[in-house]
Amino acid sequence: MTSLLVLDKVSKMFGGLLALDNVSVALQQGEVIGLIGPNGAGKTTFVNVVTGVLKPSSGSIVFAGRRIDGLRPDRVARAGIARTFQIVxxxxxxxxxxxxxxxxxxxGGSPTRAEAGRMADIHLAFCGLTREADKLAGSLTLAGRKRLELAKSLASRPKLLLLDEVNAGLNAAEVDDALRLIAEIAAKGITVLLIEHLMKVVSRSCSRIMVLHQGRLIADGPTADVLKDELVIEAYLGRRYAANQMGAGI
Structure with a gap:
């Protein structure tokens, strides 16, 4: 199977700081992958080099068979990569x-305003925003703005969707709704990379987890295996979390 996204030995330097250190990963169509790690691990830099906000210092990025490192963000978006932002x-x-x-x-490449409006109506309905369609976006609640951010990203017709802390600030019921939407998005064949701090969200929604620590990819594999990885426990999860997971039979 040809991978949708391939990073090959990607590094990113900021002066003397190595924010990404020789990262190599491959993502497949329809996967839901978690990207975790402590603050400063390189998660945002990872997203920024994939989406064209930053150019890698070395290495290559291939998406859907086309090399994209060095392309402008608008070109990357048109190629089929969308993202949400933690601050909406x-x-x-x-x-x-x-x-x-x-x-x-x-x-999203809609050729006319009428077509763009039709696409907007589709994604309004999918994200549960139809009743808010004519409200000013600034009047929405945080949960509503998060749904709007998701609907906007879907309107760009992505093959790969990068969700940055999409559940931050939401209550338990709102998180459940967000997880349902993520599962439905993946069922459409869209690959989802979930950058997340809430481990209950990652463990429930992701079949695979990648872990960054100090710019290095220290783990990449099935969720259950990664959550028991000694390097991941020491670098990020902590012994108490690992013990609780074992007690829960995960």
């Missing part, structure tokens, strides 16, 4: 529908 910033003075239509028009 919609266009506050546009309606919810207009925000999604703008993503469809400028990133």
């Amino acid at each position: 910033q919609p266009f506050p003075h546009l309606t919810v529908r207009e925000n999604i239509a703008a993503a469809a028009l400028f990133a």
Whole structure:
């Protein structure tokens, strides 16, 4: 099987700081993968080099058979990679529908405003925002803005969706709703990379976990195996979490 995304020995330097250190990974279509690690581990840098915000200092990135490292972010988005942001910033003075239509028009390749509006309606319904369609985006709750961010990213027609702390600040019921949406997105064949601190979210939604620590990929494998990995426990999870997982039979 040909991998959807392949990073081969990717490194990123900021002055004397090695933010990514020789990272090699491959993602397959339809996977839901967790990306975890302590603050400063390199998770945001990873996302930024994949999406074209940053150019790798070395190594290569191939997406859908095409080398993309060095492409501008808009070109990467048009190629089929979308992302959400931890700090959600919609266009506050546009309606919810207009925000999604703008993503469809400028990133999703919709040829006309009418088509962009049709795509917006589809993603409004999928993300449970139809009743809020004509509200100003700035009036939404945090959970509503998170759903809007997801709908905007889907309107760009991604093959790969990078979700950065999509559950941050949500209550338990809202997290459950978000996990349901993520599962439905993956069922459409879209690969999802979930950058997340909530381990209950990762363990419930991801079949595979990648772990970054000080810019290095220290683990990559099935969720159950990674959560018992000694390096991961020492670097990130801690002994108490590992003991609780064992007690729960995970």
